[in-house]
Amino acid sequence: VLIVSTDPASSLSATLGAAVTAEPRPVPGVNRLQAADVDAARAFRRWLSPRTATFAQIAVRGTYLDDEDVSRLLKLAMPGVDEVIGLLEVARLARGFDVVVVDTAPTGHTLRLLAAPALLGRVAALVDALQSHHRAVVTALRGFYRTDAGDALIEELRSDGERLSSLLRSAGTEVSWVTLPEPMALEETADARAALGAAGIAVRRLIVNRLTPPPPGSCEWCDARRRFESRALAPLARRFGDLEIASYPEVEGEPRGVPALRSLSGQLTPWRRQRVGPRVAHRVRGRPHAGRAAARPRCLWLDQGVVPVSRPGWLLFGGKGGVGKSTCAAAAALGYAETRRVLLLSTDPAHSLGDVFGQRFDNTPRPVNGAARLHVREIDAASEMDLVRRNYLDAVDEAFARMTRGGAGDRAAFRKLLDLAPPGIDEVIAVADVADAVTGVTSGYDLVVTDTAPTGHALRLLRTPAVLREWTQALMTLLLKYREVVGAGSLAALLVRLSTRLRRLQAALSDPTRTRFIVVTRPATLPSEESSALITALDGLDIQVGGVIVNAVGRGTCRRCRAIGRAQAREVERFRKTYRSYAIIEAAAEVPPPHGIAALTAWRSSWRQVTS
Numbered sequence: 001v002l003i004v005s006t007d008p009a010s011s012l013s014a015t016l017g018a019a020v021t022a023e024p025r026p027v028p029g030v031n032r033l034q035a036a037d038v039d040a041a042r043a044f045r046r047w048l049s050p051r052t053a054t055f056a057q058i059a060v061r062g063t064y065l066d067d068e069d070v071s072r073l074l075k076l077a078m079p080g081v082d083e084v085i086g087l088l089e090v091a092r093l094a095r096g097f098d099v100v101v102v103d104t105a106p107t108g109h110t111l112r113l114l115a116a117p118a119l120l121g122r123v124a125a126l127v128d129a130l131q132s133h134h135r136a137v138v139t140a141l142r143g144f145y146r147t148d149a150g151d152a153l154i155e156e157l158r159s160d161g162e163r164l165s166s167l168l169r170s171a172g173t174e175v176s177w178v179t180l181p182e183p184m185a186l187e188e189t190a191d192a193r194a195a196l197g198a199a200g201i202a203v204r205r206l207i208v209n210r211l212t213p214p215p216p217g218s219c220e221w222c223d224a225r226r227r228f229e230s231r232a233l234a235p236l237a238r239r240f241g242d243l244e245i246a247s248y249p250e251v252e253g254e255p256r257g258v259p260a261l262r263s264l265s266g267q268l269t270p271w272r273r274q275r276v277g278p279r280v281a282h283r284v285r286g287r288p289h290a291g292r293a294a295a296r297p298r299c300l301w302l303d304q305g306v307v308p309v310s311r312p313g314w315l316l317f318g319g320k321g322g323v324g325k326s327t328c329a330a331a332a333a334l335g336y337a338e339t340r341r342v343l344l345l346s347t348d349p350a351h352s353l354g355d356v357f358g359q360r361f362d363n364t365p366r367p368v369n370g371a372a373r374l375h376v377r378e379i380d381a382a383s384e385m386d387l388v389r390r391n392y393l394d395a396v397d398e399a400f401a402r403m404t405r406g407g408a409g410d411r412a413a414f415r416k417l418l419d420l421a422p423p424g425i426d427e428v429i430a431v432a433d434v435a436d437a438v439t440g441v442t443s444g445y446d447l448v449v450t451d452t453a454p455t456g457h458a459l460r461l462l463r464t465p466a467v468l469r470e471w472t473q474a475l476m477t478l479l480l481k482y483r484e485v486v487g488a489g490s491l492a493a494l495l496v497r498l499s500t501r502l503r504r505l506q507a508a509l510s511d512p513t514r515t516r517f518i519v520v521t522r523p524a525t526l527p528s529e530e531s532s533a534l535i536t537a538l539d540g541l542d543i544q545v546g547g548v549i550v551n552a553v554g555r556g557t558c559r560r561c562r563a564i565g566r567a568q569a570r571e572v573e574r575f576r577k578t579y580r581s582y583a584i585i586e587a588a589a590e591v592p593p594p595h596g597i598a599a600l601t602a603w604r605s606s607w608r609q610v611t612s
């Protein structure tokens, strides 16, 4: 068996308690198990290197580009190619194994990963458009055409795309969806299953993780949590009855390392419909471990230190999937909106702010009922991208319509260049709007709060503006070359506009007077290891970390809750010691989760700062 992670923020190594690298290595203590993390950038370089010369030859023959232009294009980092290459890499690593278990990135991005094979088809179409010019010329000169390395490459791209696409849909591929016994998680599951089904990929199995078992002794927390979970899971049979459903219980210690994982795997239980308990009448707040100082200062950072000094300021919330970053972002935004005009934006493709406020939102900023100064917008990155795509195609057509000689191949290539636009581009273009808002170009707000996609992809989003700017600039350089034949026109204007917005976005992100990143985590080892990696990456990107929220701290009074509470306390303490210079905030666990203005406000007022 090979277990391989395609999540850019992989937790495999921490989970298995073994070193995991880009090539499969045996997991100590398990006879036939090997593990690997896909390193997409490395895999892409390895994939491209033997093909570079052929790509360059096709481009030089098919367009007005010269060697230098082409080599510049091929050197561009292509964000999003990682997803395609990730799949190709899994297929490569899978050779020689009987079973391959793939651990994918969180929801929104998994859906993209599974759509990746189609991108290979689009690359093939672009390259084919370039090559067709060459084929026509050769045929006209010689009277016949013999296929060459270029045609072989096009065929390879096409067949790789088809092979991956049918592999994902074959009987040997099973998708197991992992969820939590919470209403929001089940909504996300239903959405994902519908999206996968529409793409012809069947979900076979549903795994409900961290189900609270009966408490060993009386425990208000466990009782409330069990009632809440039973109500959340009541519709399970009706909505997912055709799937194989199983559950794992919540366990005292985090399941890390082979012995703990073995013991957990013995606790997988087929799902049985359970009695639905009465509604949780009183909100139950988790009690933090009693061993720590009782009198801690209240949370100061809503007033000082964390909020950027420039107006409008920009606060980005990010963290691992499932840590509650949307809830934290919403609670903080509500607090700020008591005195400021605040725009709360979600860029996570799996939007959840609607659930947090119990109100529907869309791509237009809408006021929150009962909080007039707070507006919410859930960015529809796909429709923003469609708009850009339409503008781009109109501009290309307009430019080439004025062309005085030939150029059909170039026009097709220019049109397809945007089809190829890496999957990450839509989010960045949508977020470039945010940059306009925070740099005051279109601002009616004092503060913009952004709920980002889970870690790995939030980082990609933050890295992408620079990469995309290189991309637009390379396109502009090419366009300059074409200027004498097609004139610059609106295509140049469009690229300049895009490049300007990206520059503004980049500048806004790394402006410490304007922008702060709030890392949301949980008091457990895996999330806090990932948060440490996130903080290091943010430092590397020159993005100022404003604070860390350790969410869902505290449990009940039974033996299991107390053990979990002690482990939580150790994690909070470790964080406090490692990151003394940041504002570290403890936010209490609650059943049911704080949704709606009243619950969010009460919850936020219980936040405590553990650093001074």
Ligand SMILES: [Zn+2]
Pocket: 215, 219, 220, 221, 222, 555, 556, 557, 558, 559, 560, 561, 562
């Ligand atoms: Zn308990």
